[in-house]
Amino acid sequence: MAFQKAVKGTALIGGGAIATVFGLSQFSQYRNKHGTLVHVQAAEAVSVPITNHFPTREQQILALQTTGEFDVLVIGGGATGCGCALDAVTRGLKTALLERDDFSSGTSSRSTKLIHGGVRYLQKAIMKLDFEQYKMVKEALEERANLLEIAPHLSAPLPIMLPVYKWWQLPYYWLGIKLYDLVAGSQCLKSSYVLSKSRALELFPMLRKDELVGAIVYYDGQHNDARMNLAIALTAARYGAAIANYAEVLRLLKTTEPAGGKERVCGVRCRDVLTGQEFDVKAKCVINATGPFTDSVRKMDDQEVPNICQPSAGVHIVMPGYYSPDNMGLLDPATSDGRVIFFLPWEKMTIAGTTDSPTDVTSHPIPTEEDINFILNEVRNYLSVDVEVRRGDVLAAWSGIRPLVTDPNSKDTQSISRNHVVTISDSGLVTIAGGKWTTYRAMAQDTVDAAIQAHDLKAGSSRTIGLQLQGAEDWSPTLYIRLVQDYGLESEVAQHLASTYGDKAFEVAKIAQVTGKRWPIVGKRLVSEFPYIEAEVVYGVKEYARTAVDMISRRTRLAFLNVQAAEEALPRIVDIMGKELNWSEQKKKEELEAAKKFLYYEMGYKVKSDQLTDSSEITLVPSDIERYKKRFHMFDKDKKGFITILDVQRVLESISVQIAENTLHDILNEVDLNKNGQVELNEFLQLMSAIQKGHVSGSRLAVLMKTAEENLRQRVVIPVDRSGGGL
Numbered sequence: 001m002a003f004q005k006a007v008k009g010t011a012l013i014g015g016g017a018i019a020t021v022f023g024l025s026q027f028s029q030y031r032n033k034h035g036t037l038v039h040v041q042a043a044e045a046v047s048v049p050i051t052n053h054f055p056t057r058e059q060q061i062l063a064l065q066t067t068g069e070f071d072v073l074v075i076g077g078g079a080t081g082c083g084c085a086l087d088a089v090t091r092g093l094k095t096a097l098l099e100r101d102d103f104s105s106g107t108s109s110r111s112t113k114l115i116h117g118g119v120r121y122l123q124k125a126i127m128k129l130d131f132e133q134y135k136m137v138k139e140a141l142e143e144r145a146n147l148l149e150i151a152p153h154l155s156a157p158l159p160i161m162l163p164v165y166k167w168w169q170l171p172y173y174w175l176g177i178k179l180y181d182l183v184a185g186s187q188c189l190k191s192s193y194v195l196s197k198s199r200a201l202e203l204f205p206m207l208r209k210d211e212l213v214g215a216i217v218y219y220d221g222q223h224n225d226a227r228m229n230l231a232i233a234l235t236a237a238r239y240g241a242a243i244a245n246y247a248e249v250l251r252l253l254k255t256t257e258p259a260g261g262k263e264r265v266c267g268v269r270c271r272d273v274l275t276g277q278e279f280d281v282k283a284k285c286v287i288n289a290t291g292p293f294t295d296s297v298r299k300m301d302d303q304e305v306p307n308i309c310q311p312s313a314g315v316h317i318v319m320p321g322y323y324s325p326d327n328m329g330l331l332d333p334a335t336s337d338g339r340v341i342f343f344l345p346w347e348k349m350t351i352a353g354t355t356d357s358p359t360d361v362t363s364h365p366i367p368t369e370e371d372i373n374f375i376l377n378e379v380r381n382y383l384s385v386d387v388e389v390r391r392g393d394v395l396a397a398w399s400g401i402r403p404l405v406t407d408p409n410s411k412d413t414q415s416i417s418r419n420h421v422v423t424i425s426d427s428g429l430v431t432i433a434g435g436k437w438t439t440y441r442a443m444a445q446d447t448v449d450a451a452i453q454a455h456d457l458k459a460g461s462s463r464t465i466g467l468q469l470q471g472a473e474d475w476s477p478t479l480y481i482r483l484v485q486d487y488g489l490e491s492e493v494a495q496h497l498a499s500t501y502g503d504k505a506f507e508v509a510k511i512a513q514v515t516g517k518r519w520p521i522v523g524k525r526l527v528s529e530f531p532y533i534e535a536e537v538v539y540g541v542k543e544y545a546r547t548a549v550d551m552i553s554r555r556t557r558l559a560f561l562n563v564q565a566a567e568e569a570l571p572r573i574v575d576i577m578g579k580e581l582n583w584s585e586q587k588k589k590e591e592l593e594a595a596k597k598f599l600y601y602e603m604g605y606k607v608k609s610d611q612l613t614d615s616s617e618i619t620l621v622p623s624d625i626e627r628y629k630k631r632f633h634m635f636d637k638d639k640k641g642f643i644t645i646l647d648v649q650r651v652l653e654s655i656s657v658q659i660a661e662n663t664l665h666d667i668l669n670e671v672d673l674n675k676n677g678q679v680e681l682n683e684f685l686q687l688m689s690a691i692q693k694g695h696v697s698g699s700r701l702a703v704l705m706k707t708a709e710e711n712l713r714q715r716v717v718i719p720v721d722r723s724g725g726g727l
Contacts, residue, residue, distance in 0.1 A: 046090050046239075046463045046467065048089060048090055048091075048092055048239050048240060049239075049240075050238050050239050051238050051240075052238075053238070054234055054237035054238050055237065056542075057244060057245070057544050057546070060237070060242050060243060060244045061244055061247070061272060063096075063242040064096055064098075064242050064244060064247070064270075064279070064281050065279050065281075067094070067096070067242065067281075067282075068282065069094075069267075069282040069283060069284065070094045070095060070096045070242070070281065070282065070283040070284070071088070071093040071094045071095065071283065071284050071285065071457055071459075072084075072085075072088040072093050072094070072095045072096070072283060072284070072285050072287060072448070072451060072457070073095075073096045073097070073098070073267065073268065073281055073283035073285070073286045073287065074088070074095070074096070074097040074098070074287045074289055075097075075098055075249050075268065075286065075287065075288050075289060075290055075297055076097075076098075076099060076288070076289035076290040076291065076293075077097060077098075077099025077101075077102070077103040077104070077105075077229075077233060077243070077245055078099075078103075078104060078106055078107060078108040078229065078289065078290075078291050079104070079108040079225075079228070079229050079232065079437055079440040080289045080291070080432055080435065080440050080443050080444060080447075081097060081099070081287075081289035081290070082097065082103065082229060082232040082233040082236060082243075083232055083440040083441050083443065083444030083464075084097075084287050084289050084432065084444040084447050084448060085097040085233070085236040085241045085243060086232055086235055086236040086239070086241070086444070086464060086467075087441070087444040087445055087447075087448045087462055087463075087464050088241075088448050088451075088459075089236050089239045089240055089241040090239055090462075090463045090464060090467065091448065091452075091459040091460055091461075091462065091463060092459055092460070093448075093457060093459050095236070095240070095241040095242070096241065096242045096243070096281055096283065097233075097236070097241060097242070097243040097244070098243075098244060098247040098248075098249055098268065098270055098281070099243075099244070099245045099246070099247060100246070100247065100248035100249065100273065101245065101246065101363065102245045102246070102544075102545070102546070102547070102549075102550045102554060103229055103230050103233045103243075103245050103544065103554070104225070104226040104229035104230060104554050105550075105553075105554065106291055106292065106363070106400075106401070107291050107292060107400045107401055107402060107403065108225060108226065108229045108291075108437065109225055109226035109229065109400075109553065109554055109560075110225075110314075110316070110365075110398050110399065110400025111225045111400060111437050112314075112316065112342050112344070112351070112353055112354055113222055113223060113224070113225055113344065113346050113351060114158075114220055114221065114222055114223075114342065114344070114438075115143075115144045115147050115148065115155055115220065115221030115222065115223050115437070115438050116140065116144060116220040116221065116438060117137045117138075117140040117141035117144060117180065117183070117184065117220070117438070118136070118137055118140055118436070119176065119177070119180055119218075119331070119333075120333070120340050121133050121136060121137050121140075122134070122137045122176065122179060122180055122183060123176055125137060126176075126179065132419065133419075134183070136419050136439075137180075137183055138183055139439055139442055140436065140438045140439050141183060141184040141185075141187060142187060142442075143438050143439045143440075143441055143442055144184075144187070144189075144220070144221050144438055145184075145187035145189075146441065146465055146466070147221065147223070147228075147438065147441070148189075148221050149466065150466065150467060150468050150469050150472060151223070151228060151231055151468075151469045151471070151472050151502075152472060152475060153471050153472060153475040153498065153499055153500070153501070153502035153503075154223050154224050154227055154228045154231060154469075154471070154499070154500075154502070155221050155222065155223035155224075155228070156221065156222060156223075157189040157190060157219050157220070157221055157222075158219065158220060158221065158222040158327070158329055158344065158345075159190075159217050159218070159219055159327065159328050159329065160217065160218055160219070160220055160328075160329040160330065160331050160342075160344070161195075161200065161203070161204055161207075161215050161216070161217050161328055161329065161330050161331070162177065162215060162216045162217070162218070162330075162331045162333060163200065163204075163207055163208075163212060163215045163330070163382060164212070164213045164214050164215055164216065165211045165212055165213060166211075166213065167213055169213075170194070170213060170214060170216075173216050173333070174192075174194060174216055177192045177216050177218045178192060180192070180218060181218070188219075189219040189220070189221070190219045192216060192217060192218035192219070193216070193217055194214060194215070194216055195214055195215040195216070195217060196214050197209075197212050197213065197214055197215075199215075200212065200214060200215035203217075203325065203328055204324075204325055204328055204330065205325075205384075206323065206324065206325075206383050206384055206387050207330075207382065207383065207384060208381070208382055208383055208384050208385070209384060217328075221438075222329075222344065222346065224347070224499075224500065224557065225437065226553070226554040226557065227500055227554075227557075228469075229554075230470075230543060230554065230555075231469040231470040231471060231472075232440075232469060232470075233544075234470040234543065235467075235469045235470045238470065244272075245544050245546065246272065246273040246274050246546055247270050247271070247272055247273065248270060248271045248273055249268045249269070249270050249297070249300075250268070250269045250270060250271055250278070251268065251269050251300055252265050252267075252268055252269075252286065252297075252300045252301055252429070253265070253266050253267040253268055253269060253280060253282070254266060254427060262426075262427075263427050264427050264428045265286045265301060265425075265427045265428050265429045266282060266283070266284075266286075267280055267281050267282035267283050267286065268280070268281050268283075268286065274546060284455050284457065285428065285430060285451045285454070285455040285457065286428075286429055286430065287430045287431075287432065287447060287448075287451060288429055288430065288431040288432070289431075289432050289447070291401075291403040292309065292311045292361045292401040292402075292403045293361060294308065294309045294403060294431060294433045295307045295308065295309050296361075297429075297431070298425070298429070298431055301425050301427055301429045302425060302426075302427070305425070308405060308406075308421065308423070308431075308433055309403050309404065309405065309406070309433055309434070310358065310404050310405075310406035311358070311359050311360070311361050311401045311402065311403065311404070312356055312357065312358060312359065312401070312402045312404050313355065313356075313357050313358075313359035313365060313371075313399050313400070313401055313402075314353060314354035314355055314356055314399065314400050314401075314402055315353060315354060315355045315367045315368070315371035315372065315375065315397065315398070315399045316351055316352065316353030316354050316375075316397070316398055316400070317351070317352050317353060317367075317372055317375050317376070317394045317396070317397045317604075318346075318349050318350065318351050318352075318394070318395045318396040318397070318560065318561055318562070319349065319350045319351075319352060319393050319394060319395060320349065320350065320393055320395065321345065321348045321349050321350055322350075323343075323350040323379075323383070323387070323389075323393075324343060324344065324345045324350040325345065326345055326348075327345060328345070329342060329343060329344035329345065330342070330343035330344070330382060331343075332378055332381070332382055335378045336377070336378065336381075339355065339356055341353065341354070341375065341378045341379070342354070343379060343382070347557060347561055349395065349561050349562075352375050352376075352379055353375060354375075354400075355371045355374060355375070356402075357371075359399075359401060361401060362401070364601065364602055365398075365399035365400065365401055365602065366399060366601050366602060366606070367397040367398055367399045367602075367604050368399075371399070372391075372394060372397050372604075373391070376389055376391060376394070388694060389694075390694035390695075390697055391694055391695045392690070392691070392694055392695050392696040392697030392698070393694075393697050394604065395561065395562040395563065395564075396559065396560055396561060396562060396563050396603050396604050397603065397604030398560065398602060398603055398604065399602075403433060403434060403435075404434060405419060405420065405421045405433050405434030419434055419435070420432060420433065420434040420435030420439065420443045420446070421433050421434050422446050422447050422450045424450060424454050428454060428455060430447060430450055430451045430454065432444075432446070432447040441464050441465070444462075444464070445462040445464065448462065449462070470502070470504065471501050471502020471503055471504045471505075472502050472503070473502075473503055474502075474503035475498070475502040475503050479498045479502075479503065479505065480494040480495045480497070480498040480499075480505075481494070483497060483498060483505055483506070483509050486506075486509070487509040487510075487512065487521070487522055487523075488519070488520055488521025488522055488523075489509060489512070489520055489521075489522060489523045490519075490520040490523060490531070492531045493520070493523045493525070493531045493533055494509075495531070496531035496532070497509065497531075497533075497536075501539075507539065508533075508535050508536060508539045509522070509523075509535070511535045511538055511539065512524075512533055512534075512535040513534060513535065523535070526556070526558070526569040526572060526573065527558070527565045527568050527569045529562075529565065530558060530561065530562070530565060532556045532558060532569070534572065534576060536555065536556060537551055537555075537572075537573050537576040537577060537580075538576060538580060539555075540555035540556070541577060541580040541581060543555060545577070546581070547591060547594065547595070548570060548573055548574050548577060548591040548592065548594065548595035549594060549595050549598045551573050551577065552566045552569065552570065552573065552595060552598075552599075553566075553598070553603075559598070559599060559603045560603070563599045563603045563604060563605045566595075566599055566603070567596065567599055567605075568666070570592055570595050570596065571592065574588050574591050574592050574595075575588070577591070578591075617689070618682075618685050618686055618689045619689050619692070619693065620685065620688065620689050620692065624688070624692075625685065628684065628685060628688050629681070629685075631705055631706065631709050632681055632684050632705070634651065634705075634708070634709060634712070635647045635648060635651055635705065635708075636681070637650075641680060641681055642678040642679060642680040642681065643668075643678065643679050643684075644668075644677065644678045644679075645661065645664045645665060645668060648664055648667075648668070648704070649661075649664065651708055651712075652708070654712070655708065655711050655712060657711075667700045667701050667704065668701060670699065670700065670701060671683055671684065671687050671699065671701050679701070684701075687699060687701070687702060688702065
């Protein structure tokens with residue numbers, strides 16, 4: 001009864017505010033509806049021919065070297081930069097793009113994976129009567145609808161639950177979410193709704209029950225960010241843009257105008273990072289779309305220019321899928337320090353984040369233990385006491401740098417909007433800064449509009465609304481069934497390929513290797529618990545992947561899902577890439593080491609190592625110590641004080657179990673803290689202590705030794721598959 005009264009009271013409280021926002025929304029909707037119709041027709045009437053295949057990287061480099069002058073040259077291969085290239089090339093402009101690393105290697109691959117308008121920005125817009133914030137949310141919601149339409153294989157609506165633990169919050173949050181729906185207007189994905197306590201727990205059983213009043217569910221979009229970025233880049237390439245990753249801009253080229261002697265940017269000097277070759281790329285207009293590195297490119301133009309970006313670090317963690325329902329996210333609207341935390345299902349795992357703190361600009365941001373523990377503590381506040389939130393269940397962690405537009409005197413990044421700014425320098429350098437992933441297309445449109453006007457380029461209006469991205473054209477929700485039926489792929493693998501490559505999944509399936517098994521017929525997995533197959537590595541090279549890091553982090557998402565699984569897949573990935581790219585043995589070794597370094601520092605492996613070190617405290621009670629010593633001495637029959645692979649093999653042979661020697665080496669190496677090829681008693685006790693404290697989970701050695709102890713009596717098979725335990 002009280003629940004119903006609260007909901008009814010909410011309607012009365014919010015009536016006036018809803019009417020106001022509804023009026024604004026309807027007016028904006030009326031204006032945009034007609035504009036959108038024009039743009040959709042324009043997208044359908046793109047006169048630039050599109051090819052079925054995109055050029056090789058070598059052909060792209062040649063085009064960059066031999067083209068006399070481009071109309072537009074974009075610096076930066078993130079979402080915004082690739083969006084600018086696609087916008088420009090579909091208007092008929094001769095377009096080039098240079099990225100010093102890989103496409104989406106920076107912020108664009110390290111997001112929360114949401115396509116959203118920003119509930120919290122709408123709250124700020126209303127509370128502060130900030131019309132600019134309102135317009136940003138409105139624009140983002142329009143772009144959300146477009147992105148879900150042009151790349152349905154890479155994106156989908158996601159329901160997100162906002163749990164309510166105080167009665168007065170129910171009308172407050174309900175009003176805010178309903179306003180969010182109203183601002184979206186006809187592009188609202190699905191209407192939000194209120195849940196009773198029992199229904200909320202039914203849909204999200206992991207939720208904390210104590211004092212739960214009810215919940216509100218609203219809808220936003222979710223996507224595979226790195227693959228979306230790549231789809232934008234590949235679509236631009238198919239329309240004729242000359243794009244190249246690993247092409248670093250060294251300096252801007254300038255020419256002096258005959259009349260007036262004014263210097264104008266006319267291109268760049270760049271270097272092919274893979275070969276070391278340097279060359280010039282000339283262009284009528286240069287666009288700076290380098291995200292957090294915006295100011296460094298602006299200073300190439302003018303050393304005295306003040307900074308316009310203030311970088312903010314956002315850390316995310318990935319946990320096992322059992323922490324959240326398969327199709328329901330969670331929003332914590334008010335964390336202990338006032339930030340917002342999302343807790344979302346993604347790629348059959350659970351992603352949690354983000355933090356928001358000032359940072360220095362770096363190409364290799366590193367997640368900190370402090371940020372990881374902050375997220376874990378906030379998650380604990382919302383999950384049932386029956387769910388033990390363990391530090392060891394963190395499978396991956398990363399930090400992304402947001403390029404926020406700010407006044408240089410601003411101190412608090414949390415109060416800064418993600419609004420974008422387009423500036424044009426005296427020498428004609430066009431810079432796009434700020435913004436957010438969801439609005440990349442609108443940002444690109446504004447940027448190219450400004451470039452056309454400033455440089456008197458001959459082109460029409462933007463044609464990217466409704467323009468389908470790579471893989472979307474013939475995709476359907478049932479496409480994966482054809483992959484299963486026509487090629488003999490596992491259903492899980494087929495679904496993954498369809499949702500990653502869209503209608504291009506058939507190209508991957510065609511090159512998939514025969515397994516030699518009755519089923520599946522084709523499709524050898526890179527690691528057993530993930531649906532990534534070896535054929536994707538071959539296809540990834542065609543998609544411009546040039547390093548092992550490209551493959552584990554952006555062509556596949558292994559590094560973002562489970563760093564241990566990524567490390568396990570690396571040797572095979574390097575072997576396949578080596579064959580495709582003619583790598584020497586030395587080059588393969590260098591790639592392997594570089595990828596391991598990436599996992600160690602940037603994807604959270606280092607903080608995993610910090611959880612279990614040779615100085616870790618042993619906090620076991622005496623009885624547990626004795627029990628674990630007995631287990632250890634079952635393997636250390638000679639009382640050496642350590643165990644080796646031979647010791648483990650001897651015990652396994654006694655119970656008729658065989659495990660490959662390289663697998664045993666990996667299992668022991670996870671615990672061998674001083675890396676001397678053996679596991680000492682103290683290391684084993686440190687491991688068991690860390691497991692008890694929840695700092696480590698899924699240790700294969702711990703499971704193997706425990707099971708062996710039992711199996712010496714029962715003689716059953718010991719499971720040694722990696723359990724999915726985390727960092």
